[in-house]
Amino acid sequence: MSEAAAIEIEKAERKAAKANTILYVDGVSVTFDGFRALNSLSFYVEPGELRAIIGPNGAGKTTMMDIITGKTRPDTGDVMFRSEVDLTKLDEAEIANLGIGRKFQKPTVFESHTVFDNLLLACSGGRGVFQALFHLLGNAEKLRIEQTLETIMLTDKREETAANLSHGQKQWLEIGMLLMQEPELLLVDEPVAGMTDSETEQTAKLLRSIAMDRSVVVVEHDMEFVRDLDCKVTVLHEGSVLAEGRLDHVQKDPRVIEVYLGR
Numbered sequence: 001m002s003e004a005a006a007i008e009i010e011k012a013e014r015k016a017a018k019a020n021t022i023l024y025v026d027g028v029s030v031t032f033d034g035f036r037a038l039n040s041l042s043f044y045v046e047p048g049e050l051r052a053i054i055g056p057n058g059a060g061k062t063t064m065m066d067i068i069t070g071k072t073r074p075d076t077g078d079v080m081f082r083s084e085v086d087l088t089k090l091d092e093a094e095i096a097n098l099g100i101g102r103k104f105q106k107p108t109v110f111e112s113h114t115v116f117d118n119l120l121l122a123c124s125g126g127r128g129v130f131q132a133l134f135h136l137l138g139n140a141e142k143l144r145i146e147q148t149l150e151t152i153m154l155t156d157k158r159e160e161t162a163a164n165l166s167h168g169q170k171q172w173l174e175i176g177m178l179l180m181q182e183p184e185l186l187l188v189d190e191p192v193a194g195m196t197d198s199e200t201e202q203t204a205k206l207l208r209s210i211a212m213d214r215s216v217v218v219v220e221h222d223m224e225f226v227r228d229l230d231c232k233v234t235v236l237h238e239g240s241v242l243a244e245g246r247l248d249h250v251q252k253d254p255r256v257i258e259v260y261l262g263r
């Protein structure tokens with residue numbers, strides 16, 4: 001095959017890969033003070049997919065999330081949402097408004113408000129705290145809050161002040177607050193750090209159920225939890241994809257073993 005034909009085939013393959021993606025990260029590099037945190041990173045997430053991203057400390061997982069959410073700009077590469085919106089041209093607020101929600105590691109719920117009011121505040125659509133809490137709730141809004149309470153397993157804690165929740169329950173509440181904004185893509189950073197075993201198990205169930213209606217990308221170190229997610233895994237190392245596939249498959253990959261154990 002001629003070189004020109006090979007290039008054409010590669011172009012066509014890339015176009016096809018991009019066509020059915022909710023998130024398309026292609027050839028993304030970013031350098032901080034001469035240090036290459038992401039090095040031609042490419043991976044694709046399909047609509048409705050649950051994906052786990054793993055990798056040793058410093059692999060570039062947080063930087064990757066920062067690039068998707070517009071916190072950091074890549075030096076080169078493409079980041080497309082729904083295969084049509086170029087995220088590198090938008091700021092953080094615009095990206096959030098498009099339907100990309102991000103859950104940071106630490107929960108940031110309103111501690112002095114009840115679980116119910118936290119969800120209400122999250123769907124207040126820009127109203128201030130006072131207006132959100134005292135405006136008359138429509139039936140549709142009430143129903144959405146009830147459904148979210150059910151999803152995040154906090155129906156019986158609805159009148160509990162958020163400060164009184166366990167660490168795991170606070171994480172679920174924050175996930176619920178993001179769900180109130182109905183994101184199409186949810187990015188979740190190390191959700192089970194500090195959780196009990198039982199909370200960790202329930203969180204895997206929760207994320208699997210959320211991924212039935214939307215795409216979810218989870219960064220996590222806890223391998224038992226990643227196994228419970230039962231999804232495709234992308235292994236990052238030195239800012240690139242080292243391996244991709246089912247957890248059993250990537251755990252047998254000698255390069256992955258070397259990166260995790262050979263240090």
Ligand SMILES: Nc1ncnc2c1ncn2[C@@H]1O[C@H](COP(=O)(O)OP(=O)(O)OP(=O)(O)O)[C@@H](O)[C@H]1O
Pocket residue numbers: 032033035036037055056057058059060061062063064
């Ligand atoms: N703003 C920055 N300035 C300089 N270096 C940075 C910056 N942000 C990240 N880095 C470096 O880039 C590399 C990748 O960092 P990143 O936080 O993305 O890794 P990570 O995979 O999320 O690690 P961890 O699992 O420890 O959270 C690290 O070596 C880090 O020190």
